[in-house]
Amino acid sequence: MTGFDLSAILTNSDYRAMLLHGIETTFAIYVGSWLLAMTLAILLLAFRMSPVRIGEPIVKAYISYHRNVPTLVQLMLWYFGIFTLLPQGLANWLTDHNAEAIFAIIGLGLCQAAYFSEDLRSGLRSVSPGQMEAAKALGHGYISALRFVVMPQGVRNALPPLINHSVSLFKNSSLAIVVGASELTHAVKEIENLSFRTFEIYLVGTVLYLFFSLIIMGAGAYLSMRADPARRARA
Amino acid sequence: MIQDIITIIHDYWLLLLIGQYPNGPLGGLANTIILSLLAILLAFPVSILLALARLSKWRALRWPVTGLVYVTRGVPLLMLILWCYFLVPLWTGADVPSFLIMLVTLVVYEGAFLSEVVRAGIVSLGQGQMDAARALGHSHLSAMRFVILPQALYNMIPSMISTFVSTIKDTTLGYVINVPDLTFAASQVNNQLFTQPFQVFIILAAVYYVLCWSLTYVANSLERRIARRRAGPRRNARLATEAVPLKTLVEQP
Numbered sequence: 001m002t003g004f005d006l007s008a009i010l011t012n013s014d015y016r017a018m019l020l021h022g023i024e025t026t027f028a029i030y031v032g033s034w035l036l037a038m039t040l041a042i043l044l045l046a047f048r049m050s051p052v053r054i055g056e057p058i059v060k061a062y063i064s065y066h067r068n069v070p071t072l073v074q075l076m077l078w079y080f081g082i083f084t085l086l087p088q089g090l091a092n093w094l095t096d097h098n099a100e101a102i103f104a105i106i107g108l109g110l111c112q113a114a115y116f117s118e119d120l121r122s123g124l125r126s127v128s129p130g131q132m133e134a135a136k137a138l139g140h141g142y143i144s145a146l147r148f149v150v151m152p153q154g155v156r157n158a159l160p161p162l163i164n165h166s167v168s169l170f171k172n173s174s175l176a177i178v179v180g181a182s183e184l185t186h187a188v189k190e191i192e193n194l195s196f197r198t199f200e201i202y203l204v205g206t207v208l209y210l211f212f213s214l215i216i217m218g219a220g221a222y223l224s225m226r227a228d229p230a231r232r233a234r235a
Numbered sequence: 236m237i238q239d240i241i242t243i244i245h246d247y248w249l250l251l252l253i254g255q256y257p258n259g260p261l262g263g264l265a266n267t268i269i270l271s272l273l274a275i276l277l278a279f280p281v282s283i284l285l286a287l288a289r290l291s292k293w294r295a296l297r298w299p300v301t302g303l304v305y306v307t308r309g310v311p312l313l314m315l316i317l318w319c320y321f322l323v324p325l326w327t328g329a330d331v332p333s334f335l336i337m338l339v340t341l342v343v344y345e346g347a348f349l350s351e352v353v354r355a356g357i358v359s360l361g362q363g364q365m366d367a368a369r370a371l372g373h374s375h376l377s378a379m380r381f382v383i384l385p386q387a388l389y390n391m392i393p394s395m396i397s398t399f400v401s402t403i404k405d406t407t408l409g410y411v412i413n414v415p416d417l418t419f420a421a422s423q424v425n426n427q428l429f430t431q432p433f434q435v436f437i438i439l440a441a442v443y444y445v446l447c448w449s450l451t452y453v454a455n456s457l458e459r460r461i462a463r464r465r466a467g468p469r470r471n472a473r474l475a476t477e478a479v480p481l482k483t484l485v486e487q488p
Contacts, residue, residue: 064349065440068400068451069443070405070416070443071385072408073440077433077440080425080432080436081436081437082431083436171310171311174314175313177313178410178411185313185314202318208307209311211310217309
């Protein structure tokens with residue numbers, strides 16, 4: 001093996017195509033599981049706060065399971081376990097449609113929903129009940145008070161943990177390599193096997209992950225700044 | 236289904252508990268617990284040093300460490316494991332067992348995360364403690380050692396336990412480099428049975444659940460006790476709620 005040579009990786013069009021495909025799959029998994037997680041988190045929160053008595057314990061059990069079992073084990077349970085229990089037709093259809101990525105999205109999304117739901121809940125709980133009463137006294141209905149008074153404050157309080165967990169979801173998308181999805185880490189390992197330039201390709205992979213993580217953090221910081229009423233009033 | 240699960244536990248409980256120990260390396264649940272305990276014990280002093288460096292007034296010390304913490308937080312653990320898997324044998328020039336590689340990775344990773352917890356603990360004490368200690372004749376280091384750190388570390392015990400829980404969950408990633416832990420043992424069982432993957436992995440999930448749930452329970456009850464103690468014996472309830480917010484974010488694996 002010769003010395004350090006980054007261009008051997010970056011100028012090779014095959015490797016570039018593999019890296020690009022890896023980034024694409026990573027983002028497909030990330031965006032898919034983020035949307036699934038956020039939708040589910042809101043549904044879980046609504047179910048928990050609804051007057052239905054059974055809602056609270058069910059949601060609590062859901063969150064407890066997904067927070068106390070390692071994400072990797074959850075993914076393995078989905079891909080190696082539940083996949084085999086599905087009816088044959090559905091399993092065949094999934095195999096034809098990139099089952100690895102789909103199960104990665106489902107596994108990561110369901111897991112992350114537990115964290116997002118807790119973040120949103122603690123954000124909403126930090127809004128004092130007086131806000132709701134005041135809004136009602138001013139003539140808002142329950143929904144409209146929630147929409148215009150409680151929610152904006154609650155989501156603002158929930159933003160920092162939501163951003164943190166969005167970043168960790170992005171990093172967790174690398175776990176999809178274990179079920180065989182062809183995401184960025186997979187591409188990095190593949191190129192390492194082909195080129196034997198371990199140091200260079202790991203460096204490229206690390207910089208890419210770091211770059212996207214920092215972009216997500218930066219976008220989050222921008223959102224928090226935009227949401228800050230003190231700053232908005234000054235502008 | 237239930238019958239299958241009971242049969243698997245009955246046949247393979249020893250493999251899941253200690254791996255192939257008398258005839259091979261220690262593995263299974265025992266190894267998972269040993270690995271995460273060692274990792275957290277070694278990461279603890281590292282994290283204090285990193286936190287002190289980040290709070291230091293010298294830029295030459297503060298900036299590289301801040302960079303290191305950001306890199307470690309922005310890169311997936313899996314990528315770090317691959318780096319260590321490549322670098323540690325290269326530096327030591329020896330055939331390093333995957334257990335040690337995983338341990339090194341976890342110490343770096345959890346050390347960086349824990350350093351944020353330590354830093355938050357120190358900052359949340361306020362400047363007054365340091366000023367008072369300096370006024371009483373302590374040097375900066377001795378004030379840290381005798382006044383700041385004992386208080387900060389005591390308040391951090393719950394966050395420390397949650398970091399321990401995430402360390403346990405992070406050890407599962409050793410699967411990628413074949414660390415003989417609980418996940419590895421379960422996949423061995425799965426390979427031998429071949430027909431009952433769901434039953435095997437549900438057992439695996441259940442074991443992790445029990446382990447992490449009980450530790451989280453301990454952390455939560457300690458947190459309540461410490462919050463009460465910080466609020467003081469004869470204060471009113473308003474102060475008790477003010478003392479709580481040392482809830483530092485711990486990354487989930």
